[in-house]
Amino acid sequence: xxxxxxxWFLGALVLAVVIAAIYLPILRRNIRQAAxxxxxxxxxxxxxxSQPTVINPSDPKxxxxxxxxxxxxxxxxxxxxxxxxxxxxxxxxxxxxxNTLLAGPVDIELRTVPPDAALLAFYLLPDGTAIADxxxxxxxxxxxxIQSEQMAVxxxxxxxxxxxPKVRRLKILIHGQEVETLAGHLDLSQAFLVxxxxxxxPRAAVGAGQAAMALTLTPTAAPVKLAAxxxxx
Amino acid sequence: MLDPAHGxxxxxxxxxxxxxxxxxxLEFAAQVRTALEAQGFQVVQTRQGNAxxxxxxxxxxxxxQRGAIFVTLHIASTGVPGTARVYVMNEMVPGTDATGLxxxxxxxxxxxxxxxxxxxxxxxxxxxRFKGSPAAAQTASxxxxxxxxxxxxxxxISSVTVEDRAQIDHMAPGIADAIARGAxxxxxTYVVPSNPGERP
Numbered sequence: 001x002x003x004x005x006x007x008w009f010l011g012a013l014v015l016a017v018v019i020a021a022i023y024l025p026i027l028r029r030n031i032r033q034a035a036x037x038x039x040x041x042x043x044x045x046x047x048x049x050s051q052p053t054v055i056n057p058s059d060p061k062x063x064x065x066x067x068x069x070x071x072x073x074x075x076x077x078x079x080x081x082x083x084x085x086x087x088x089x090x091x092x093x094x095x096x097x098x099n100t101l102l103a104g105p106v107d108i109e110l111r112t113v114p115p116d117a118a119l120l121a122f123y124l125l126p127d128g129t130a131i132a133d134x135x136x137x138x139x140x141x142x143x144x145x146i147q148s149e150q151m152a153v154x155x156x157x158x159x160x161x162x163x164x165p166k167v168r169r170l171k172i173l174i175h176g177q178e179v180e181t182l183a184g185h186l187d188l189s190q191a192f193l194v195x196x197x198x199x200x201x202p203r204a205a206v207g208a209g210q211a212a213m214a215l216t217l218t219p220t221a222a223p224v225k226l227a228a229x230x231x232x233x
Numbered sequence: 234m235l236d237p238a239h240g241x242x243x244x245x246x247x248x249x250x251x252x253x254x255x256x257x258x259l260e261f262a263a264q265v266r267t268a269l270e271a272q273g274f275q276v277v278q279t280r281q282g283n284a285x286x287x288x289x290x291x292x293x294x295x296x297x298q299r300g301a302i303f304v305t306l307h308i309a310s311t312g313v314p315g316t317a318r319v320y321v322m323n324e325m326v327p328g329t330d331a332t333g334l335x336x337x338x339x340x341x342x343x344x345x346x347x348x349x350x351x352x353x354x355x356x357x358x359x360x361x362r363f364k365g366s367p368a369a370a371q372t373a374s375x376x377x378x379x380x381x382x383x384x385x386x387x388x389x390i391s392s393v394t395v396e397d398r399a400q401i402d403h404m405a406p407g408i409a410d411a412i413a414r415g416a417x418x419x420x421x422t423y424v425v426p427s428n429p430g431e432r433p
Contacts, residue, residue: 073312073313075312075318075371143246143309143311144245144246144247144254145246145307145308145309145310145311145312145389145392146307146309146318146320146389147311147312147318147373147389148309148310148311150373150374180288180376181376184238184239184243184245185238185307185375185376185387186373186374186376187374187375187379189376190338190374
């Protein structure tokens with residue numbers, strides 16, 4: 001190669017590197033935006049398919065009991081009576097009370113679930129097992145910790161317990177998927193027993209410990225021996 | 234068995250000042266370990282550095298030991314700063330099996346009352362040390378505890394939201410002392426099963 005050609009070649013190489021240096025960050029940003037848009041549109045599609053159940057004014061008005069934080073800073077919940085027109089159909093009724101719970105109390109400090117969390121779907125099986133599918137925000141926007149995650153699940157379970165007697169067990173899904181924990185601590189791999197003490201009725205204020213007594217975990221999967229765990233190790 | 238929760242890419246709770254749960258619990262674990270060893274315990278950690286073993290891996294380390302107690306350390310992103318809580322697993326239906334082995338996904342069930350005893354001992358000491366902390370253990374469906382076949386508690390400290398990291402660091406000696414003394418007080422009540430994986 002002659003020196004002249006070498007200069008041309010090196011010049012072209014430098015030019016290519018400069019163009020790549022300018023173009024690559026733009027390309028990376030575009031890819032990231034496209035991924036975000038796709039994720040958002042998937043979430044949007046699910047939300048549109050499962051529009052929040054509209055409260056039907058012709059339904060009889062009843063005093064619904066919704067469980068939000070008591071404000072005591074100790075993980076306790078407090079029942080709040082809200083007059084709502086509620087359907088007699090257990091699935092619609094469950095959607096109505098859960099959407100009201102997600103909408104939050106007047107005092108935003110008493111929220112137990114993130115404001116951007118949404119109920120995507122709700123199913124009730126003939127044996128009383130409820131499957132509540134929430135958007136990813138329930139897991140990603142909740143403050144991480146045992147206390148805060150337990151409060152979120154307690155408030156959902158106790159609200160169902162107080163207003164939808166047909167629900168016996170609650171399984172929580174995130175974006176249609178089974179997850180191991182809510183945000184790194186609270187076990188969502190199993191179903192929660194709801195309405196175990198139906199005759200005793202819901203309490204006005206319950207601590208995390210007390211609520212847990214009514215929310216005994218009920219293993220649904222076939223037991224796996226200690227000597228041979230289901231996954232690792 | 235001492236378990237600094239999270240680790241690796243799982244940072245756990247994150248504070249506004251760049252405080253990560255996974256880092257703090259590792260530092261706390263070092264102090265808890267020293268305090269436990271001073272009480273005559275042999276201590277094994279589920280992680281020494283910035284690794285993130287799975288929940289099952291961590292439980293397996295404890296389940297392979299004979300006569301272990303399990304303490305998992307957490308820092309919350311809520312709660313009154315300067316307080317600490319102890320959690321034990323919710324009541325579970327104990328598994329029955331013809332072979333006598335404990336089902337993996339309900340491994341904690343036979344140890345529930347022992348965990349409660351251990352939790353109450355540690356809670357009482359934490360409440361004395363850190364005003365506003367509950368005096369008894371609370372129950373929660375903590376994933377890490379469910380598959381652990383040993384008396385097991387989760388200690389959660391509040392919180393990563395403090396402006397000055399020193400506020401949390403100052404708690405470490407008190408937390409370590411409460412866990413070590415609580416475990417020492419619990420020890421005489423724990424009749425150790427003759428084989429790992431056996432019911433207490």
